[in-house]
Amino acid sequence: MNGILYLAWRYLAYNRWKTTILVGSIMLIIYLPVGLNVVVEQSGQHLNARAQATPLLVGAKGSPLELSLNSLYFSLDTPELTSYAEATAIIETGLAEAIPMYVRFKSRAQPIVATSFEYFGFRGLALASGRMPALLGECVLGAASAEALGVGVGDSVVSSPETAFDLAGVYPLKMEVVGVFEPNFTSDDNAVFVDIKTAWIIEGLGHGHQDLADPAATSAVLNRTDDNIVANASIVQFNEITEDNIDSFHFHGNLDSYPLTGVIAVPKDEKSGVILMGRYLDSDANKQIVRPRDVVEELLDTILTIQQFIVAAVFIVAVATVATASLVFLLSLRLRRREIDTIGKIGGGRWHVASMLLAEIVIVLVLGSALAAGLTALTWRYGSAVIESVVMS
Amino acid sequence: MPGTATVALFAILAACAREPSQSEATTSTDEANGSLKVITVNYPLAYFAERILGDHGSVSFPAPADVDPAYWSPPPDVISEYQQADLILLNGAGYAAWVANATLPRSRLVDTTSAVSDQLIPISSSVTHTHGPTGDHSHGGTAFTTWLDLNIAVAQARAVLEAFVRARPQYEADFRGAFAALEAELREVHSGLEKISEQLVNQPVLFSHPVYQYFERRYNLRGFAVHWEPDEVPEEALWRQLQSVLQQHPAKIMIWEAEPLEENRRRLLELGVESVVFAPGGNRPAEGGLLDLMREGIASLRSQ
Numbered sequence: 136m137n138g139i140l141y142l143a144w145r146y147l148a149y150n151r152w153k154t155t156i157l158v159g160s161i162m163l164i165i166y167l168p169v170g171l172n173v174v175v176e177q178s179g180q181h182l183n184a185r186a187q188a189t190p191l192l193v194g195a196k197g198s199p200l201e202l203s204l205n206s207l208y209f210s211l212d213t214p215e216l217t218s219y220a221e222a223t224a225i226i227e228t229g230l231a232e233a234i235p236m237y238v239r240f241k242s243r244a245q246p247i248v249a250t251s252f253e254y255f256g257f258r259g260l261a262l263a264s265g266r267m268p269a270l271l272g273e274c275v276l277g278a279a280s281a282e283a284l285g286v287g288v289g290d291s292v293v294s295s296p297e298t299a300f301d302l303a304g305v306y307p308l309k310m311e312v313v314g315v316f317e318p319n320f321t322s323d324d325n326a327v328f329v330d331i332k333t334a335w336i337i338e339g340l341g342h343g344h345q346d347l348a349d350p351a352a353t354s355a356v357l358n359r360t361d362d363n364i365v366a367n368a369s370i371v372q373f374n375e376i377t378e379d380n381i382d383s384f385h386f387h388g389n390l391d392s393y394p395l396t397g398v399i400a401v402p403k404d405e406k407s408g409v410i411l412m413g414r415y416l417d418s419d420a421n422k423q424i425v426r427p428r429d430v431v432e433e434l435l436d437t438i439l440t441i442q443q444f445i446v447a448a449v450f451i452v453a454v455a456t457v458a459t460a461s462l463v464f465l466l467s468l469r470l471r472r473r474e475i476d477t478i479g480k481i482g483g484g485r486w487h488v489a490s491m492l493l494a495e496i497v498i499v500l501v502l503g504s505a506l507a508a509g510l511t512a513l514t515w516r517y518g519s520a521v522i523e524s525v526v527m528s
Numbered sequence: 529m530p531g532t533a534t535v536a537l538f539a540i541l542a543a544c545a546r547e548p549s550q551s552e553a554t555t556s557t558d559e560a561n562g563s564l565k566v567i568t569v570n571y572p573l574a575y576f577a578e579r580i581l582g583d584h585g586s587v588s589f590p591a592p593a594d595v596d597p598a599y600w601s602p603p604p605d606v607i608s609e610y611q612q613a614d615l616i617l618l619n620g621a622g623y624a625a626w627v628a629n630a631t632l633p634r635s636r637l638v639d640t641t642s643a644v645s646d647q648l649i650p651i652s653s654s655v656t657h658t659h660g661p662t663g664d665h666s667h668g669g670t671a672f673t674t675w676l677d678l679n680i681a682v683a684q685a686r687a688v689l690e691a692f693v694r695a696r697p698q699y700e701a702d703f704r705g706a707f708a709a710l711e712a713e714l715r716e717v718h719s720g721l722e723k724i725s726e727q728l729v730n731q732p733v734l735f736s737h738p739v740y741q742y743f744e745r746r747y748n749l750r751g752f753a754v755h756w757e758p759d760e761v762p763e764e765a766l767w768r769q770l771q772s773v774l775q776q777h778p779a780k781i782m783i784w785e786a787e788p789l790e791e792n793r794r795r796l797l798e799l800g801v802e803s804v805v806f807a808p809g810g811n812r813p814a815e816g817g818l819l820d821l822m823r824e825g826i827a828s829l830r831s832q
Contacts, residue, residue, distance in 0.1 A: 222634075232635050252611060252633040268631045269607035313604070330631040381629050382601075 139487060143494035153467075154499065157460055161503025162510070164453035168446045169507065170514045175442050177518065179435050185321060186431035188258075190408055191231070191400040191424055193221055193415065199425040200434060206236045206397040207427060208322045209246040213239050213396060217422060219331075220391035222398045228414070230407040234399040237334045241327075242292045242310075245280045248326040249334030257401065258323055264288050265314030271333055271384055272376025274310045277326045278318035284327075286312050291375075292327060294337045308337045309375040335386065335393055336376070343373040343384035400424070464496065564696055567613040569624040570597045570810050572675040573640060575818040576685040577617060579710045580692060584699045588613070589812060597810050598672060601626040615691055619684075621648050623672035638691040640684040641674055648674070649741045673808050675818075677742035678718035682711055713819055720826040721747050727830070734773075734782040734801065739808055752777045758788040767795065774799060781832050804828045 147154040185207050194202040195215035204210040225233035234257060237249040254260075255267060255275075265288035268275050274292060276284070284292055293307045310329060318324050335341045373380045386393070402408030415424035468475070475488050564585030568574040574589035581587060590606050591597040602610070607630050610616055616632060618624070620641030641648060649671040675681040689707040693700045725747035735744070738753035752773060756762050762770075781802045788796075793803045806825030809818045816824075 226635070252631050253635055256633075266604065266608055267611060269604040269611070270631065271629045273604075273631070332629075382625070384629060 139490045140494055143491050143498060146491075147495055147498060153463070157463065157499045158502045158506065160456045160460060161500060162506040164449065164456050165504055165507035166510045167449045169511050170518075171442060171445060171449075173511055173514050174518045175438055177515065179438070181321075182431050182435065183428065186427040189399055189427045190402055191411065192397050192427055193217070193225065193233075193400055193422065193424050194395075194397040196421045196423045199423065199430045202397050202423070202425060203427045203430040205238050206399060209238050209248055209326055211238070211241060211246060216394040216396060217398065218391060219393045219395055221395065221422065223391055225398060225400050225411070228411060230411045231400040231402040234401065235331050235395045236397045236399060237331055237395050239396060240297065240334060240337050241295050243284060243295060245276075245283060245292075245325055245327050247274075247294060247329055247334065247337070248323075249329050249331045251331060254399075255328075257399070258319070258321075260316045260319060260323060263315050263317040265312070268313055268328065268330055268333075270376070271330060271336065271381060272308065272310050273313045273329070274333070275314035275316060275328045276312055277316050277324040277328070279324040280327055281312075281315045283325070287315060288312055306372065306374040308333070331395075332386070333376075336384065338394075340393055341384060341386040343376065343380050346383065460499075464492070468492070564692065565612070565614045566617060566692075567610050567615075568617040569627065570619055571812045572681065572809060572818050573617040573619060573684065573688065574812070575809075576681075576688045576710065577692075580685070580689050580703050580706045582702060582706055584692075584696060584702065585614075591811060593811060593814075595811065598623050600624070607631075615695055617688060617691070619672060619674060620645070621672040621674050622669040623674075625669075638687060640687040641680065643687060644674075644680055644683045647677075647680060649745065671739075671741035673739045673810070674742055676740060676808055677746035678714050678721060679746065680742060682714050682718075685710055685714065717819055717822045717826070720823070724826060724829045725749065732777045732779040734770075734777075734779040736782055736784040736788070739785065740783065740806075743806075750777075751783075752779065756792070758784050758786040758792070761789060761791050771799065774801070781829075783829075802832055804832060 186203070189207055192202055192206050194206075195217040197215035201210070201212055201214040205212065205214050219235060222233040222235040225231055232253060234253050235249075235251055236254075238246055240247040240249075248254075252267070262275075263278065265275065276286070276292075281287060286292055290312050291309050292312060293309050296307060310327075310333065316323065316328075332341060373383065376384060400408075400411060402411055412424050412426075415422065478488055478491075564581060565588075566577045566581060566585060567588045567590070568577060569589075570591075571589055574587050577587040588609065589597075590602065590609055591600050610630070610632055614636060616637050618627060618637055618639050620639040651669050651671055675684060685707060689703055692703045696703075721743075728747075728749060730750065732750045732752065735751050735753040736756045736758065738755065740749075740751060740753065743749070744751040754766070754770060754773070756766070779801060781804050782796055783804050783806045785805075785807055787805055788803050796803055804825075805828055807813070807821045809821045813821055
């Protein structure tokens with residue numbers, strides 16, 4: 136028996152390219168549907184977990200998917216904007232706690248997630264070092280974000296302009312890192328968290344500048360009357376919020392009109408949630424309320440449909456591959472006629488020849504399956520991270 | 529929509545990983561049953577909170593004794609204390625401007641003057657300025673020593689009460705009982721001030737600082753506020769300015785925030801002006817409570 140296995144192995148080793156192609160083909164036809172299933176199932180579970188942990192989302196009327204992806208996964212495809220008044224309105228109903236979200240800007244590749252203090256408790260984020268943000272211009276980083284940006288407590292990060300050609304836009308804001316969260320293996324790990332007002336300063340809706348009554352600001356004053364001072368564009372605006380200039384930062388107009396990408400509503404109980412949803416469904420206003428788990432389930436249904444198409448295609452490819460592999464074996468029998476005759480002349484019977492050929496097929500199948508199993512295990516462990524790095528790059 | 533679907537697909541695959549279990553509400557059952565941790569931005573609110581809360585929690589007012597809490601900016605470690613509290617009592621009316629620049633849990637903020645916002649006094653002397661496309665704006669504000677109108681003080685105490693009842697409904701009876709006692713004392717002080725008002729009717733008075741707007745309005749005083757510090761002797765120019773004010777506004781008393789320097793008292797007497805202390809009580813007094821301070825103020829005014 137050992138001799139048969141030895142001969143089969145030596146044949147496969149001698150014809151290494153043919154063997155490699157056969158093993159690779161077998162591996163792929165096994166791995167593709169199984170690995171895809173693993174990724175989809177794993178992602179589905181994780182996606183559902185985050186969606187189910189987010190009871191309700193309120194935003195401007197538009198795509199519920201964009202609203203959910205932006206508020207839950209910090210996708211930088213900005214949904215239609217709502218206003219801070221929406222968060223106030225939800226609080227005033229007394230039915231739910233409102234957590235405002237403004238996810239629009241980034242620092243290099245990391246999303247800047249502007250929210251309120253309640254978000255950290257809601258997501259169960261714990262500090263690995265430093266402290267929570269206390270003042271305008273301070274930020275706390277997710278674990279992966281700190282690593283990607285190469286910064287820690289005491290360092291600074293800078294907001295990135297929305298477009299490279301925004302010549303008339305606001306200056307990037309330099310923000311002090313005051314804390315880093317422990318990893319919680321969600322989108323939160325990739326975020327740069329700031330207070331909602333800090334995001335409005337990044338956008339230019341709030342700002343700090345020289346005191347116009349100060350003699351040093353004379354060159355920036357276009358016109359001065361007893362009750363009004365008009366400044367020109369040369370007025371020095373601060374691009375970093377410090378202890379010395381924080382009091383000069385201010386916002387124009389009513390903060391309730393300021394933009395948000397969404398509001399996470401955390402109802403006091405199930406009944407309150409239903410009542411809150413009813414109020415939005417009855418309303419004709421330009422706003423929507425969504426249950427993220429419904430949106431995600433719909434999304435997963437779409438993904439499952441796509442998966443089924445892919446699996447069907449892989450099945451057809453698998454049939455073709457098996458047919459080709461069979462053909463290769465059958466053709467190789469003709470090419471190996473002399474080799475088989477030689478085995479017969481030295482005493483090998485038909486049973487020996489058949490066993491040797493079967494052993495070759497089994498070895499190829501076992502190697503292909505083992506590699507597919509190994510790849511599936513790697514996919515289980517690192518699949519999400521690899522895809523994430525591809526998407527981020 | 530196809531673009532969104534692509535993003536969705538990638539976002540799902542990219543952004544998902546293990547999701548920890550999360551609570552649906554930030555206040556746990558344990559917290560709801562425990563004692564209430566309250567923090568305030570000034571002493572009057574701390575006083576109201578202490579009186580109403582009783583043994584059902586703790587009240588903290590972290591401003592140092594030597595600062596004016598209205599203008600004090602707490603360092604980040606103190607802001608962290610505010611973040612950890614169950615309720616943060618704000619005075620409203622622009623008091624403690626640092627609150628606007630701090631990251632505080634909005635669901636735990638209690639603006640104690642929101643119910644009486646129509647009674648707040650705007651300060652209208654600010655200069656507006658314009659830069660960029662956003663139009664004119666000013667950094668003016670609102671008079672903030674609201675509790676010196678005892679009716680507003682009662683409204684603020686009631687706002688504190690309602691916040692406590694919402695946070696710990698199981699102690700409602702205790703809270704309401706304590707509030708009733710506090711309200712009675714506030715009304716008694718109010719009556720005392722109304723009597724002073726009758727005593728000072730049509731009599732001009734001076735205020736050493738522009739912090740008595742609500743006091744002046746509620747008790748019908750004819751006041752004029754200068755900007756003097758009790759522990760500093762004003763420059764000669766300010767004395768001359770005062771003399772010219774006295775020609776238009778012949779006040780016989782000046783109401784100070786704290787005991788003035790002896791020299792100030794003497795020079796004012798030479799101008800025919802008595803010095804009287806009526807401390808607003810923004811910060812915790814060395815002895816006694818807010819109502820003791822007010823009763824002392826009433827006694828000083830009555831002696832004139």
